[in-house]
Amino acid sequence: MIATVAPDVLKSFPLFAGMAEQERSDLIGAGRLRRYKAGQHLFLYGDPAQLFYVICDGTVQLSRETPDGHEMTAELLIKGDTIGKVTIFRPDATHEFTAIAVKETTTLEFPMGWFQEMAKNHGILALNLLEALSRHLQIATIEAEHKATMTAAQQVACFFERLCALYGFNPHGFELPYSKTLIASRLGMELETFSRALAKIRDHGIVIHGTHVSFDNERKMDSFVCANCSIFDRCREHEWLSCRLHEGGRAHAT
Amino acid sequence: MIATVAPDVLKSFPLFAGMAEQERSDLIGAGRLRRYKAGQHLFLYGDPAQLFYVICDGTVQLSRETPDGHEMTAELLIKGDTIGKVTIFRPDATHEFTAIAVKETTTLEFPMGWFQEMAKNHGILALNLLEALSRHLQIATIEAEHKATMTAAQQVACFFERLCALYGFNPHGFELPYSKTLIASRLGMELETFSRALAKIRDHGIVIHGTHVSFDNERKMDSFVCANCSIFDRCREHEWLSCRLHEGGRAHAT
């Protein structure tokens, strides 16, 4: 079966933001679309990092097995996310994680070395990569802070807030893009703890029914979640990058 | 008082690794040396990010105040470390942390915009920055994993291991570059917990007396620490980067 993806879906990805039409379609055209079945591996821990992946549809879990048999989820990736931001800048690298398609997933794949060349020659692409990389680090730092200073319930609330802002979901009602079991693992907590947390954050205006989440009362959330988690706004970044391209490296012109 | 730093100390910094002699001294010469007294701020949370800092001597703490009055240490920086790796790729950025000189500290400072230009024009400098950035993310990810799956004692042991590898200290005996209170805060645990952890890791061949640490029996550490923490080797990276420069973008030649 041949995998296909609507062109305007690809266009909307932050990775390709701010690129000239021709440039973008050339780049996308050079990638190879591939489909993975649920449960199928993209790569294993320790494999040499040979491809750069763009998730077009579905869900991919990046995880690692700890020596004591515990599985730790490092990341959950959905439409528009990429795999290889880190390793592209370290060509001798092997994969730090195992990547599994959680459900049927379509990816756009590029040879790592080739994509690296593209990044060198197309400043805007490199910037988009760096943008994502530094944002990623920023989030990792914030989450580390959370794990040290917040209760499980607060961490869950902040996670939902980031999820919503980062993917541009509607705060007054959106669907979780992956199961609760996965989220719990992603947050480094047990499913039971996560489940109990859901009950607690209801008192703070965050209502969950099944996979449906809604922020009903933002005032109630105030001192419960951390201020840094709502600042992420993928759309705003888009705009910023476009500005930057057109104005030759300066931000938010005046 | 005019701050001075020995030239060969600067040369040894990973940031400047692999650069041509002339290129490096030009770059260093353009920076401004500045001295901070213990307790003095380099910048505050929320300040616009205007400078790129290279720590030449001393210790700088990056921290953030949580709404509930808790202070969280995000990073402890010593000789050779830099501040601004993240923000240099996001020109509209303000500082995410407050930076304080923990003890008398000397920095080399560059205007952010100017340093950005340098990174654009000198590929090797950009690579060094990216190298550091991606390593930073890698460590942040590992630490998040640790916080979720390890006991305090194990986290402390792994931290010492990373510290040693990352700064090239002698595993059989080195001095902690900052106080135990700071390390505890950096690891997101209470000083008491940290103190008790020190006693526990002694059983695993890691001995601490005052600020002196030594790994006495590496075999005892085996299943106690995580395998990922000993892989970091700043020196090896140096070499790799040099290779890469001389061979025009290829890693570990053949």
Added chain:
DNA sequence: CGACACTTTGAAGACGATCAACGCCGGTGG
């Protein structure tokens, strides 16, 4: 010597992990 910062130790409490049981749902097979 005394003041002060830093660190260690002890005892109580809070929180999350763990083990166990149950409810819910979609699929499969008789």
Added chain:
DNA sequence: CCACCGGCGTTGATCGTCTTCAAAGTGTCG
């Protein structure tokens, strides 16, 4: 159609670890 099963999620009870509060010990420096 119903019985059975497995994956998923919830709820309850117990236990271990970390935090918190409190106190005492160690070191440096005036």
